[in-house]
Amino acid sequence: MLVISAKSGQLGNRLLLFANFIAFAIENNVTVINPAFDEYADFFISTSQDFLCCYPPTPFSITGNQLLRKYYYNINRYLAESRRFNTINIKRNEPFNWSNSNITKDIKLGSINFFQGWMFRDGWFVDDISNLKKHQEKIRAYFQPLNKYQLNVAKLISNIRSRTDIIIGVHIRHGDYQQHQNGKYFYLIEEYLKVMESAQTLFPNQKVTFLICSNQKQNEDCLQHLSYINGNNHIIEDMYSLAECDYIIGPPSSYSMWASFYGERPLYMIRDVNKTLEIEDFVHFYQWQGVFHYNEDWSKSVWEWKH
Template structure:
């Protein structure tokens, strides 16, 4: 599409940084899956963790070359504030861009987005862009593109092998602490008793299995609180923990994209504890859909 003095090639620019590590993986993963499905290029110059994923940056439809000027970046940040959204959107539209600054769930019957993505540059500033159909259809490609560094995978494999020596069912426990003390007023900052109660429940759900629990946390773990169960405690980096959880047979923890991403990328059924005394049925453990 010709605008002013230059041509804008068709492309979707994933602008800005939203949330922590796995929030960013889900956001970009949906964009990449949509791009592969529809055949356009996606630009992720703002993705701050791209150095961890060399296969992602080698894909022919993914680029990380900065395309927006510093001034344009500042305009987009201002545009995230509701009073200025319309004005900033119109400024970019006058330059030949389309702007998506609201939550957007892609529908494959949506010809308007398809036309925009394949005929001009689209800037997506909102974190909540989702294409669940493509995200799951492109699982194999995403698994390759978002493969964690070899060292993290090696650490995880060693820990899981240790757990499998102790039992024939490995259940990952994501004891999310740290920032959860403040997030939503500490609603999901569960104490040891909540996790221990869930471990006891899972043991009862699987009487025919010898369950070993792999404990991962962003705070030190009190081993004595879980002495009644066969456990392996991770002391790895957050990347090692993520890889470890993705290699388990089941997962549970409070609502978190960290365990959600581990579930999706490892295709591991998981359960998010929305209450500290949760007692889910076995069929409530499901692979995260994205």
């Protein structure tokens, strides 16, 4: 049994981490439970009905609540740090993936194995993409949002599609990105506008509507010359609405990466706001490649995407 006993990042990172563990569990016929998914478990059909957050799902599950989930996570953290069981720490000095890591040799079959550390962050899993692709249907099925969220997403997307040809989802990441890596990927609304205008020129004979999803309210005065609609301003509905767009634009972020994976939609990660876009700049999840640049100051370590 594999137990994810430490939290890494927010929703997008946690989903990608969990998905990678599920793919590994399927390949190796083992069970994974994820107490560290507690804040997000109630958003999804499978995990909302199982406070263990277990894969494969158990025949008899117990519905959790926030208090129970928090208690369950704390117990697992205590057990992992107590060293009473096999605890595997993933260090931050290099990307971790199953395919080229010696960590798998430390797993004790038939025992409980706790995993701690920052794993699969923002694309550290590129060498494991083949397994994600192989088991994509099972992973997507496991991470279906609750029906109420699915209905809200379907209503929003249907409304947009009824009056446009192309939907481009735009993830405007403000808030925490002002500090993240010293604001390296914090772009002003005017800079997002440049990218959006460039993207619009790729479809000269079609009507393009932008679906804007952001973690902060935007000044929309500069967007008035574009056709756009705001998302529902809900962490799950916005993510899964992006997954229903024809194309996705956003800064380097696991949030939009999950949307790209789940919806099988091409994604353009903004690294140069002045770049003139080409259609080939939108890349499907399984086409991503990258190089990790390590820095002793962890906040300055960079994952450089290539495609």
